[in-house]
Amino acid sequence: MLPFELRSLEVFLSVCEHGTMSAAARALGLTQSAVSQVINDLEQRTKSRLFDREVRPLGLTLGGVVLRQRASSLIADARLITPLLQDVGRGKLPLIRVGLVDSFSRLLIPELFNHLIQRAEHVSFVSGLTASHVDDILARRLDVLLGIDEFETVDGLETWPLIEEPFFVVAPYGTPAPETREQLQALCQSLAFIRYHPRRKMGVSIERHLRRIGLDLPRTHEFDTPFGVAAMVANGGAWAITTPLCLYEAGDLVSKLQCFPLPGPGFKRRLSLLSRARELAKVPQLAAGLTTTLLENELLPLIRTHAPWAESATLIGEKIRNT
Numbered sequence: 001m002l003p004f005e006l007r008s009l010e011v012f013l014s015v016c017e018h019g020t021m022s023a024a025a026r027a028l029g030l031t032q033s034a035v036s037q038v039i040n041d042l043e044q045r046t047k048s049r050l051f052d053r054e055v056r057p058l059g060l061t062l063g064g065v066v067l068r069q070r071a072s073s074l075i076a077d078a079r080l081i082t083p084l085l086q087d088v089g090r091g092k093l094p095l096i097r098v099g100l101v102d103s104f105s106r107l108l109i110p111e112l113f114n115h116l117i118q119r120a121e122h123v124s125f126v127s128g129l130t131a132s133h134v135d136d137i138l139a140r141r142l143d144v145l146l147g148i149d150e151f152e153t154v155d156g157l158e159t160w161p162l163i164e165e166p167f168f169v170v171a172p173y174g175t176p177a178p179e180t181r182e183q184l185q186a187l188c189q190s191l192a193f194i195r196y197h198p199r200r201k202m203g204v205s206i207e208r209h210l211r212r213i214g215l216d217l218p219r220t221h222e223f224d225t226p227f228g229v230a231a232m233v234a235n236g237g238a239w240a241i242t243t244p245l246c247l248y249e250a251g252d253l254v255s256k257l258q259c260f261p262l263p264g265p266g267f268k269r270r271l272s273l274l275s276r277a278r279e280l281a282k283v284p285q286l287a288a289g290l291t292t293t294l295l296e297n298e299l300l301p302l303i304r305t306h307a308p309w310a311e312s313a314t315l316i317g318e319k320i321r322n323t
Contacts, residue, residue, distance in 0.1 A: 019057025101147030160288035
């Protein structure tokens with residue numbers, strides 16, 4: 001059982017604002033004895049003295065200061081409930097907060113925004129997904145994540161698979177194809193190897209794979225975004241390991257790039273949509289459906305043109321569950 005009711009907090013905040021119980025009583029349309037009884041009951045329930053009654057106007061104790069801070073937020077949130085429910089009654093959620101990996105930005109943000117704005121009064125996007133954004137959805141600071149592939153079994157969360165895509169080599173157009181690990185190592189003698197920043201999961205995954213196949217490539221430059229990596233390669237004098245989605249982020253720069261299968265054992269990454277279960281009606285499911293449709297209509301043609309050998313290794317939507 002809670003130690004107070006919202007009405008008690010309203011009375012408490014009124015006393016804080018007006019400085020005396022008699023003034024708070026007049027503002028609330030109550031008797032002074034009724035206000036005094038509410039405050040005494042609140043102090044008993046919280047086992048804390050909230051006011052210093054030795055001074056005039058009444059002063060707050062440390063416990064009173066803490067309660068005033070929290071009570072103000074609670075009352076403000078409570079007053080929002082009715083207008084929020086009215087928004088829902090009109091068929092819209094008040095707010096949807098979306099986090100996504102950078103490699104989804106160009107493909108997804110415009111279309112997904114247009115889709116979500118029909119279902120919410122306000123839509124917020126955060127890109128450049130990091131580990132902290134996983135905490136954000138668990139702490140209810142985000143509602144939907146696109147790109148997370150490690151949390152399929154967390155209680156209270158649900159996931160929809162979006163894409164499983166291979167990593168491959170990308171180099172300036174006209175670069176000879178590296179067909180062995182030795183040729184890949186030798187490529188570094190003429191072209192700088194561009195890394196994804198290690199704070200990104202992309203960077204961590206690539207470094208782990210290079211260690212697994214015994215490649216120790218020179219450490220030169222690191223970039224934080226797929227577009228930054230692609231731009232450096234398109235500028236000439238550099239190569240990188242990337243994926244089809246990251247290649248899509250390059251836009252018109254793709255014409256300056258050439259893609260090759262990664263020598264040795266291949267490796268993939270799986271991206272999914274993650275949300276809290278049963279909280280947003282069909283919004284996550286519909287967002288996942290929109291994403292897979294865009295992947296099929298926009299990404300697959302790019303793969304067929306620039307990396308046709310990667311199409312069979314690229315799985316979208318329910319095809320991932322069936323493997």
